[in-house]
Amino acid sequence: MSTRSNCRGAGGVILLNKTLNIIITGVGGQGNILVSRLISTSAITSGLHVRGVETLGAAQRGGHVVSHLRIGENIYSPRIPPNRADVLVALEPVEGLRLAEFLAEDSVAIVNSKTIPPADVKVGNENYPDMESMQEAYRKLTKTTHLFNATELAVKAGSPVAANIVLLGALAATNTLPMQTDTIKEVLVELVPKGTQDMNIRAFDFGFERITSGCS
Numbered sequence: 001m002s003t004r005s006n007c008r009g010a011g012g013v014i015l016l017n018k019t020l021n022i023i024i025t026g027v028g029g030q031g032n033i034l035v036s037r038l039i040s041t042s043a044i045t046s047g048l049h050v051r052g053v054e055t056l057g058a059a060q061r062g063g064h065v066v067s068h069l070r071i072g073e074n075i076y077s078p079r080i081p082p083n084r085a086d087v088l089v090a091l092e093p094v095e096g097l098r099l100a101e102f103l104a105e106d107s108v109a110i111v112n113s114k115t116i117p118p119a120d121v122k123v124g125n126e127n128y129p130d131m132e133s134m135q136e137a138y139r140k141l142t143k144t145t146h147l148f149n150a151t152e153l154a155v156k157a158g159s160p161v162a163a164n165i166v167l168l169g170a171l172a173a174t175n176t177l178p179m180q181t182d183t184i185k186e187v188l189v190e191l192v193p194k195g196t197q198d199m200n201i202r203a204f205d206f207g208f209e210r211i212t213s214g215c216s
Helices: 032-045 093-097 131-141 150-157 160-172 181-191 197-212
Strands: 020-027 050-056 064-071 085-090 103-112 144-148
Touching: 020 032, 020 093, 032 050, 032 064, 032 160, 032 181, 085 093, 085 160, 093 103, 093 131, 103 131, 103 160, 131 144, 144 197, 150 160, 150 197, 160 181, 160 197, 181 197
Parallel strands: 020 085, 085 103, 103 144
Antiparallel strands: 020 064, 050 064
């Protein structure tokens, strides 16, 4: 199991002992790959080694999207083995539960509670689980789960599509990422579309504050 020394306050730096494994998942159009790019670029900017891979299931039509991201030394495969993911970022709650096999016993999950039922649910072929049962499932699968409506905070920031950045801010506040928060925000300003920088920084800060305020 991956381990690391967690020895900072919010916004400081973690000293990695071994690989930090992060899985990011959602449906097409939610900005899953942007979050992966922001984390990986921030890690590289901080002098860390990164490997990753994306799997896309009809992503442009709202299909399943998964990013594997590994930060550390001596990484031989970009794919995270089962039971080795330290962090799960789920832009949609059911999509996160689909990846239960990858989660480590001490994993941290950052989950958007805003649901996007798949096509089979919409046509009545399948049932979508209720929020209480999903919360219980996450509690059993992870050491810590922060499940909240990131889309609602994104709307407050200026756009519902910034829910992915809200979740990134929340992740940064968990003392899990081995980069300075300021570095992540600097990369964010560089990589998001021009004209959206201020809105995305607000979204990031709302997510960060959601965790540090103890509301989640």
